[in-house]
Amino acid sequence: MAITHNRDFEPHYGKCVWVAPAIRRVVAQNPNAFTFTGTGVYLIGTGDVAVVDPGPSLPVHLDAIEACLLPGETITHILVTHTHTDHTAAVPDLATRTGAHTYGFGPHGPVSSDDPLERLDFSDHISPEEDAAFAAEWADLPEELKREGPDTTFVPEVVVGHEPADSKGVSGLLTAANWTVQVIHTPGHTSNHLCFRLLNDGTGKSALFTGDHVMGWATSVISPPDGDLFAYLASLERLLLGSDDYYLPTHGPVIDDPAPYVRSIIDHRNDRTEQIVDLLAGGTHRVVDLVPQMYADVDKRLWRAAGNSVYAHLLALAKEGRAEGANGTTAITASWHLT
Template sequence: MTAIPPKPWPTGTAEQIEPLVRRVLAPNPSPYTYTGTQTYIVGLGDGCAVIDPGPATPDHLLALDAAIGGEHVCAIMCTHTHRDHSPAAAPLARRTGAPVVGCAPLVLDDSGPRVDAAFDRDYSPDRVLDDGEAMTGPGWTLHAVATPGHVSNHLCFALEESGALFTGDHVMGWSTSVIVPPDGDMADYMRSLEILQDREDRIYYPAHGPAVTKPRQLVRGMIGHRRQRENQIVRLLGEAPHHAAGLVPKMYKGLDPRLTGAAEMSVTAHLIDLERRGLVARSGDTWQTS
């Protein structure tokens, strides 16, 4: 995990990051969101799409109003429904009249390891995109890429005209994603990484952290990192049975204490995947090799 950079951050400012793409940083920094959620505006002049509108805070909504100006909003698109990503969709739709398009609704009674992992219970899309479906506007086309794993309803959006991929929380350059069972699924996450590894996207724009300029290299490293974690778990359980929480200090040296719950959830996701593959077994809350 990369350290959060020192302030000032460009919170609330519309940044032109390529000809068709602007970025507005929301004021919700945390150990899990880096400097905050990045909302992307795709398109210029005749009509735009707003990707991951973010939290429904008054100052962020005002910043989006200013960034959009008088431009027609063709769609408000959400990668998934964690509440640092989608709550601003409803008020922005009321302000602009635009449809909410993208991931399917998902609500679970799952507190998760952090407050930001809670699901947006008010998310109600006008159109759900299946894998490969497109949303189009003046001079731009966004294709949905189904990437379950972080959550089951996660989508990325590929911008056909520039080769950019908006990766939400699936791939970020500053940190790996938290996988929180029961909805978060490590096997799905690994398959989704392999899907991206086979693509030829030019650049990734994640919802948190800097753009990824060598995407396939990063994804290859992330797959290797997760395989290393698997091997580490199997080795530790071969030495002695453990609870998931007991594995965390042995696997994550120097971990920020605020991230302990998230690390335990990802370890648990690995354990469930290894159990399905017959490599580990559990008795109550205790895990051991099969």
């Protein structure tokens, strides 16, 4: 089943945009192939305010977050959906500025190997000229915006999301004078990913802050060893236990009528698995051979990220006994075949 993405979004960099009476948004000016138009930082409530995913540690961005406060308001909570630096780099600075406490599931899980042999090499599919152009684009970015990827330094002051999930998938509750937020553990994109449900956005509607778990502009990347396809699919099913009126991803626009969209993501992931099975039925393939066939219409800058997701699908097939790497290995660089 095809997913209908929505990329119609005006970031209004540095401006305070009221999404609902109890929700404000400030978008950081850190756009790239992975963050879309940049990191959207949400402020929840009035009076005692919670900030979801502070974003990059750019002074002008931190100033914009604080400028979004009304007179007499204080940031008391910093909620972290997961530990990628485009979400968390500003946490220490914002906590120092405001005295707010930090809340999250825990530190980042295991990261992929730095061994050059474990890196995906698309040189057979990306020309030297394209590769040089991509490298030049990266070199032109400010150093702070190059800090994309796992944040292995973040440790929350308050650990949340570890309680046994109830019938709606909720694993904790956070409250202040003017807001109540449910905590939902949603591993898959990362093992420590959380979603936060604001029970009343000021109009009586329920809003779910989905981080990178569900985005409207693109599908999420699943990067082993910390990312896991089975966990991701189970987390999507967990969201369907709720009845949220809309989702607010950290990147991109609001997702209205989210349940059908979530189902389309589940269908899409299952279709990707079967696409890989069909390709492997024709012979042995490496990840770097599968990606150009599966993502021919996707920006090549995203191919390595897509390769991680393909690898997650292969590992899932291996767990099911349907595929394996050469000589029984499960390396990302292995040649894979059906069993």
